Amino acid sequence: MASYSGNLTQLSDFLGTADTISETEDAEFLSASEAVKKLEESWLNEMLAPELLSPQTELVDCLLEQTKNMEENLMAISKSDFRFALHRMEVERIRYVVTSYLRIRLEKIEKFLGYLLNNENKRQRNEPSLLTEDELKFAQELSSNTETHLKTLGLRHMPTNMRDINTQKFITTPNRDSYVFVRVKDDAPSVLVSNGTSDGEFEVELLKNSQHLLPYRSIAKFLFKFLVIGSAGTGKSCLLHHFIEKKFKQDSSHTIGVEFGSKIVTIGGKQVKLQIWDTAGQERFKSVTKSYYRGAAGALLVYDISSRESYNAVSNWLTDAQNLANPNLVVLLVGNKRDLEDDRQVSFLEASQFAQENDLMFLEASALTGENVEEAFLQCAKTILSKVETGELDPNKLGSGIQHGETAIRRFQRQSTSPSVNPPSCSGCKI
Incomplete structure (x- = not known):
């Protein structure tokens, strides 16, 4: 839990100060x-985003502690003192921001109740949740009460053959294809953004403080450059197409040069855009495809389990990848063809x-049946993200194959309707 480490030190000396908390390198x-x-920005983002965002638990706890300290300090001031009115107004402003932020989250939890609970049931133990403990409890109780209400007041009065209802069919899911206004926080040149049609993507220059109307789905935390490499005829294009x-891609012909595809996935609560380059496996195209190794973060090295020749070539493909791509590939x-x-x-x-x-990860897959196709890409992406979080991979390093590009985007900020009172100086909060 975050802690507020100071009181309203500018009111006067008689209010006293709280013990300060020493800073840590990670705080x-x-x-x-x-x-x-920061919480106002999170509130605004939550209102404009078409899905539930990650909870700002530490910020909320910090500000609740802040208001508690302010209330205690105000008890030492006369109500006729102008400073009392000033800081009472600030307490109410903070409460308004906190409650408004929490209220919009509850509204979205009600709207996407089934979807969120389904995701919670599928979530891995080490993956962060989009719901706090209290929000999860609220969602579970709401779901249980709604189901009970439906059965006792609705279904029991219907004919027997109509009482069996599949509630999964009525689940509301977030529309990530909706458009949002954004303001660019930091420069992000040459970012590929979906145009919402079958034509694919277009490239935009996202310059600091520029404003854009973009598909929400395009706003990703990270962008990973992926390669799909291996001998011709191993089904690389079919794997990409199925993912x-x-x-399954019917009547697939050999790739000439390089093909491209992209997809946004959610890993550990973070949106990651995979930029996938499918390279030709024929020897005559190697001079062309080698240039695409540069700046790759991950690669699927594909062979055909029914072709000894394709497997024997794996070591050569691996050597090329290790020599031409970044050392942390x-x-x-x-x-x-499982x-x-x-x-x-x-x-x-x-x-x-x-x-x-x-020192490679390994699995068998089938582009025809779809077995392990998604798992192959996600497992590779999870490993890259894990290395980013542990510091083994530096996204800011040239050639890492990782871009912060679209994390530079944030939604428009609007003028707050709250009283324009500058908060008193204090020691601060640990987040």
């Missing part, structure tokens, strides 16, 4: 006014041992 130091402003379109070995088990020429154990010896 972000915010003054009281900065904490209020993006959720269906995350590589996942994929044995494609559906051709009867024609298998490469055993799972053999490929698994190769992956272990070369």
